[in-house]
Structures are given as structure tokens and as C-alpha cells.
Amino acid sequence: MSAADETFLDLALSRSRVDRLARVRTDDAELGALLDRPQTRVLELRGDAVAVLAGPARLRLRPPREGDAGREPWFLGRDAGVDYVAVTAPRETREGEDPTQEGEDLTWAGLREVGADLDDRDAGLLTAATALRAWHDRHGHCPRCGAATEVVQGGWLRRCPSDGSEHHPRTDPAVIMAVTDPDDRLLLATGLPWPEGRLSVLAGFVEAGESLEAAVAREVEEEVGVQIDGLVYRGNQPWPFPGSLMLAFRARTGQTHLTVQESELRSASWYTRDQLSEGLREGRVTLPSRVSVAHRLIEEWFGGPLPGHGPAVPR
Structure with missing residues (x-):
């Protein structure tokens, strides 16, 4: 592996300016006071969606309300003296149950849809809240004994009351790579669950005991x-x-013959810049959205902005 002159510094979901202040997570008194402060701001999640204000896109962050404390709020961090917490609401919550300020122009959207349009603070808050939501949804029980776990440390730990074990949010490393051939064509593939014409670069999870470079190869x-x-x-x-x-x-390869792994991919092909551009303009091809690093890898190879972008690819 060789070093790049400069890595991507402004990827859509890697931006944040909020200090996570891990010390606050273990301070029960401090955590308990967060929702008593009118300056605290609350990010409310309904499933994977949050309220987004238009022009420019920004999160609708509201003051605390009665009942927020019973929703097991998650402490997201502090920025410029303001504390930010996330709470969840039932996915079926009706709009009328959540009055907004008069004249607010808002929509409910998820990180995939708006992550690339938010500023650094809001992008970081929504990325962290989305990750916590996914983890809590899937890890409500102890993997050792099966008992229901308790949320502690401001949402950053689940503790088993039966065996005392502690469980932290999981992050699984995955590699994603833009592979080119000797003619500088880009390798793009269609995954089995995707519709025809949806393309992305290759990606996959790092296996146990494996380096990143070995995982790419x-x-x-x-x-x-x-x-x-x-x-x-x-x-x-x-x-x-x-x-x-x-x-x-x-990544580079000197080989051009492709043998597609049919259990993972529907198809894979080499693309020139003209071929990809033509497919995008004619609507035969869609690519990952701007929120994904896949989009940035393709754009870097392309040499500039891509002519349009499609929905986020679930890579």
C-alpha cells in the first residue's frame, strides 16, 4: 500500500464539531440535569427520520419537553455551551401530536436523504443518533444470558442486570475500493438485491484477524x-x-477478465468515463448518493462532479 497525498477530509458523515464529553456519561447528576435546562436541545427520532428545516437544510432541534426523561435520552455531546440529547418516538407518531412553530417549513427525513446537506454540527449529531438508534434496536438483550439489558451512561452502554456484563455500541469495519484496470477503467458492480442499473464500487466486511489491505485483496x-x-x-x-x-x-489491477461471484453480485463490468457519463445522462445507470464514500471514490476517478446522482446504495 502507498500513501495518498491527502485523504478525503470532508466526507459527508465524517464531519462533526460536537464534543462527545465521555466524562458526562458517567456523571448521573449531570445526565439527570440535562433535560431540566431550557438551553438543552433535543433531537427527536421517529424511526430513522428526524425533523429537517429547509433553506438551508438543518435539524429542527427543540427545547426539552415533559416526558423526554422517560424516553431514555442519549447524550450526544456539547457545542458552544449547548448540550444535545436524542430521544425516540414511536414510528407511528402522528404529526398532530408534535406541534411545530408557526411557519416552520419542515420535512421528516433520514440520514441517507439529508446527511450531505447538513452543516458539520448537524451531520455529526444525526450520524451519532442514527448509529445509536440502530444499535439499541438490535441489542436489547444480553448476548451472554438473554436477559433484557438496561440503558446507562447516557445511551452509550447497556448493562445486564442479571450477570452484570456491559455492552457497548458495535462498529464493524468494512473496506470499500475503487478498482481500475491498465486502461484506467473503473470496476462497477450491481449487488443481488439492487435494481438493474444501480452501480457501485466493491465493498465487504473485514474478517476476524484480517488487515485492511488483506481484506481489500x-x-x-x-x-x-x-x-x-x-x-x-x-x-x-x-x-x-x-x-x-x-x-x-x-486499487489497481493488471487483469481485466472478470469472474463474477454470483452469490454476491448480479453483474460487474469495466467502465470508461464516457460510458458512465452516457449511462447517467440517459437514466440507464444510478450511482450512490453524495452521502456515501462510494460516491466520492467514483467522483475522484471521474475527475469532477458526476452528472446527477441516484439513491444511496445499501453498502
Whole structure:
């Protein structure tokens, strides 16, 4: 592996300016006082969606309300003297049960839809809240004894009251790579669950006891049957769908014959810039949205902004 001159510094979901203040998580008195302070701001999640104000896009962060404390609030951090917490509401909550300020122009949207349009503070808050929501939804019981766990430390720990074990939010590393051939064509593939025409670069989870470089080489060979002969690290980005950290690379190969792993991919092909541009303009091809590091890898190879972008690819 060789070093890049500069890694991606402004990936959509890697931005944040909020201090997470881990010391507050273990201070029960401080945590208990958060919702008593009128300056505290609350991010309310309904499923994966939050209230987003228009022009420019920004989170609708409200003051605390009666009942928030009973929702097991999660402490997201502090910025410029303001504390931020997240609470969840039932997915079926009706709009009339949540009055908004008169004249507010808002929509309910998730991180995939608005993550690239938010500023650094809001992008960081929503990324953290989305990751916590996914973890809590999937880890309500102790993996050792099966007992229901309790939420402690401001949402950053679940403790088993039966055996005393403690469980932290999981993050699973995954590699994602833009592979090019000797003619500088880009390898793009369609996953089995995706509709025809949806393309992205290759990606896969890092296995136990495996380095990142070895994971890139293994995934490329497994999925398309070619061996890489060089790679460059480009950056990393959380991908909380439900709990991955995407580690991005550029890779080269001297081989062009592809053997598609049919259990993972529907198809894979090499693309020139003209071919990709034509497919995008004609609507035959869709790519990952701007919120994903996959989009940035493709855009870097393309040499500039892509002509349109499609829905986020679930990589």
C-alpha cells in the first residue's frame, strides 16, 4: 500500500464539531440535569427520520419537553455551551401530536436523504443518533444470558442486570475500493438485491484477524476474480446502516477478465468515463448518493462532479 497525498477530509458523515464529553456519561447528576435546562436541545427520532428545516437544510432541534426523561435520552455531546440529547418516538407518531412553530417549513427525513446537506454540527449529531438508534434496536438483550439489558451512561452502554456484563455500541469495519484496470477503467458492480442499473464500487466486511489491505485483496478476488497489485488509502466514514465504518481505498489491477461471484453480485463490468457519463445522462445507470464514500471514490476517478446522482446504495 502507498500513501495518498491527502485523504478525503470532508466526507459527508465524517464531519462533526460536537464534543462527545465521555466524562458526562458517567456523571448521573449531570445526565439527570440535562433535560431540566431550557438551553438543552433535543433531537427527536421517529424511526430513522428526524425533523429537517429547509433553506438551508438543518435539524429542527427543540427545547426539552415533559416526558423526554422517560424516553431514555442519549447524550450526544456539547457545542458552544449547548448540550444535545436524542430521544425516540414511536414510528407511528402522528404529526398532530408534535406541534411545530408557526411557519416552520419542515420535512421528516433520514440520514441517507439529508446527511450531505447538513452543516458539520448537524451531520455529526444525526450520524451519532442514527448509529445509536440502530444499535439499541438490535441489542436489547444480553448476548451472554438473554436477559433484557438496561440503558446507562447516557445511551452509550447497556448493562445486564442479571450477570452484570456491559455492552457497548458495535462498529464493524468494512473496506470499500475503487478498482481500475491498465486502461484506467473503473470496476462497477450491481449487488443481488439492487435494481438493474444501480452501480457501485466493491465493498465487504473485514474478517476476524484480517488487515485492511488483506481484506481489500480478498474481497476483490472473491467478488470478481482479479488480483490487485497496488492500493492507496483514501479515508474513512461511519455508515450507521446499521453499524459500519467504511475504509476507502483506490486499487489497481493488471487483469481485466472478470469472474463474477454470483452469490454476491448480479453483474460487474469495466467502465470508461464516457460510458458512465452516457449511462447517467440517459437514466440507464444510478450511482450512490453524495452521502456515501462510494460516491466520492467514483467522483475522484471521474475527475469532477458526476452528472446527477441516484439513491444511496445499501453498502
